[in-house]
Amino acid sequence: MRRRLINSTLAVVLVVIAVFGISLVIVETRTIESGARESVQSEAVRLVSILDSRLIGGERVESGVLSEQITPDRYARVDIPGRAAIEIGERPEGDVIASTERGEQGETVRVEESRxxxxxxLGRTLMVILAVALLAVIAAVFLAVRQANRLTAPLTDLAETAERLGSGDPRPRHRRYGVPELDRVADVLDASAERIARMLTAERRLAADASHQLRTPLTALSMRLEEITLTDDPETVKDEATIALTQVERLTDVVQRLLTNSRDPQSGSAVTFDLDEVIKQQLEEWRPATRSEGRALVRSGKQGLRAVGTPGAVAQVLATLIENSLMHGDGTVALRTRVTGNQAVVEVTDEGPGVSPDLGSRVFERTVSGRNSTGLGLAVARDLAEADGGRLELLQPYPPVFALFLSREAGDHGESPED
Incomplete structure (x- = not known):
């Protein structure tokens, strides 16, 4: 393309130079020839005028006096009746330009100049025209190369950007070139890079969230299946299988919820549900794990609360908080329900060291963790809570109190607490 631009520009310039150059040569040739004829004629008229004045005054007429009146390199012949012809200068050979004039006293003057x-x-004029044409060609080459570089360099850069996008590097370059059409292409590529970056981020986030959030249900399901393999009691097998099926349903709900959040984090599927049932299910699920750790899992506060949200998401949030208490906390893990305004609140606390001061509110940020963990659990839990209009907060760092706030169904009532 670069070569084509240069060649096309040079072709246009050469055509223009040829057309105007030939026209200029023709015009200059005619002008120079016409000027020479007029000069010869003017000189002949002047000599006739001088001769008339001298003849009328009776002055002497000779070549020495007349030679001063004629331009060098020109030839003049003066014929006066009754006198010998007077020749001035050397008569040119070949083709000449001549002018003959007759005076009032009968004298004749002929002036000649060689072509x-x-x-x-004309040669000097042509040299000037050729020099100007050469300068024009040199300037055209310089401008053509510069313009070609200005156009091809951005195209090469845009091709590299497209290649980077194709190779999986979605970083936008934000380069502009001062050419509206090329800048438009750059805008489109940068917008595509940003979309690809968001898509890749969402995919990586989904993979990380799925690997983290599926771990707990799979662990619980594995524990139930182990209980089944270790017992011969049909009733125990039936109970454990029922709980395992519940875990499978929860696992399916978690997967569906993660997929939904990956498409639209605000696309909640909130319904009114019995909060006690979700808490009861979590207590049954986590009590074997707490017992194996030599710890207790208790519940207190208001009962009979009906909240608005997604039961599976709420269960996942509570599971994350309980798991964090088991991993990073100590002592009894306590769940407490209460009401504040038009919201139902579930608090999860333990007797451990709590959240270090240097973490503070950053505890919900992704990859932020006070221990050797992924730092994804609380971040995903907050996303799940906010997707249905709730929120997850750290009420106090020590002892650690995490609170899940959910919208409460109007008109629900609470009963006596149960420890």
């Missing part, structure tokens, strides 16, 4: 003088003048 070689015109040719020399």
């Amino acid at each position: 070689s003088a015109i040719s020399r003048e």
Whole structure:
């Protein structure tokens, strides 16, 4: 493309130079020749005028006096009746330009000039025209190369950007070139890069969230299946299988919820549900794990609360908080329900060291963790809570109190607490 641009520009310039150059040469040739004829004629008229004045005054007429009145390199012949012809200068050979004039006293003056003088003048003019044309060609080459570089360099850069996008590097370059069409292409590529970056981020986030959030249900399901393999009691097998099926349903709900959040984090599927049932299910699920750790899992506060949200998401949030208490906390893990305004609140606390001061509110940020963990659990839990209009907060760092706030169904009532 670069070569084509240069060649096309040079072709246009050469055509323009040829057209105007030939026209200029023709015009200059005619002008020089016409000027030479007028000069010869003017000189002949002047000599006739001088001769008339001298003849009328009776002055002497000779070549020495007249030679001063004629331009060098020109030839003049003066014929006066009754006198010998007077010749001034050397008569040119070959083709000449001549002018003959007759005076009032009967004298005749003929002035001649060789066409070689015109040719020399025309040659000088042609040299000037050629020099100007050469300068024009050099300037055209310089401008063509510069313009070609200005156009091809951005195209090469845009091709590299497209290649980077194709190779999986979605970083936008935000380069502009001062050419509206190329800048438009750059805008489109940058917008595509940003979309690809968001898509890749969402995919990586989904993979990380799925690997983290599926771990707990799979662990619980594995524990139930182990209980089944270790017992011969049909009733125990039936109970454990029922709980395992519940875990499978929860696992399916978690997967569906993660997929929904990956498409639209605000696309909640909130319904009114019995909060006690979700808490009861979590207590049954986590009590074996707490017992194996030599710890207790208790519940207190208001009962009979009906909240608005997604039961599976709420269960996942509570599971994350309980798991964090088991991993990073100590002592009894306590769940407490209460009401504040038009919201139902579930608090999860333990007797451990709590959240270090340097973490503070950053505890919900992704990859932020006070221990050797992924730092995804609380971040995903907050996303799940906010997707249905709730929120997850750290009420106090020590002892650690995490609170899940959910919208409460109007008109629900609470009963006596149960420890």
